[in-house]
Amino acid sequence: MSPKLNCMFWKRFLKPDLRKKILFVILLVLFGLMSFRPPSITVKFFVGNPVDFLRITHELAVQWNFLALGFDMFYWYMIACLVVYIFDKFREYEEKLRKPTKRKK
Numbered sequence: 001m002s003p004k005l006n007c008m009f010w011k012r013f014l015k016p017d018l019r020k021k022i023l024f025v026i027l028l029v030l031f032g033l034m035s036f037r038p039p040s041i042t043v044k045f046f047v048g049n050p051v052d053f054l055r056i057t058h059e060l061a062v063q064w065n066f067l068a069l070g071f072d073m074f075y076w077y078m079i080a081c082l083v084v085y086i087f088d089k090f091r092e093y094e095e096k097l098r099k100p101t102k103r104k105k
Contacts, residue, residue, distance in 0.1 A: 013081055023080040028073065 013085060017084075019084050020077070020080045023083060024077050027076045027080060031076070
């Protein structure tokens with residue numbers, strides 16, 4: 001693949017559209033809420049965001065980590081882009097199968 005085509009792919013892949021924005025917000029809210037838990041509950045397995053950007057201590061003090069929040073937002077946007085890309089490819093493939101092929105007689 002030429003560098004120009006590769007650049008165009010990434011521009012199209014990362015360009016925000018309505019589907020990507022909606023999916024991004026849903027993922028961020030859904031998995032962000034999974035990471036908020038009371039400080040008395042200890043979780044032994046991975047749940048929620050890849051990085052905890054909000055910590056609630058035993059004294060109920062709230063600690064924000066904005067660098068981790070930025071990383072989480074980037075991570076979930078990339079996941080949203082990937083899901084939309086796979087959905088589009090699947091739909092193109094499905095339309096290709098439905099289209100009748102022209103046969104020479």
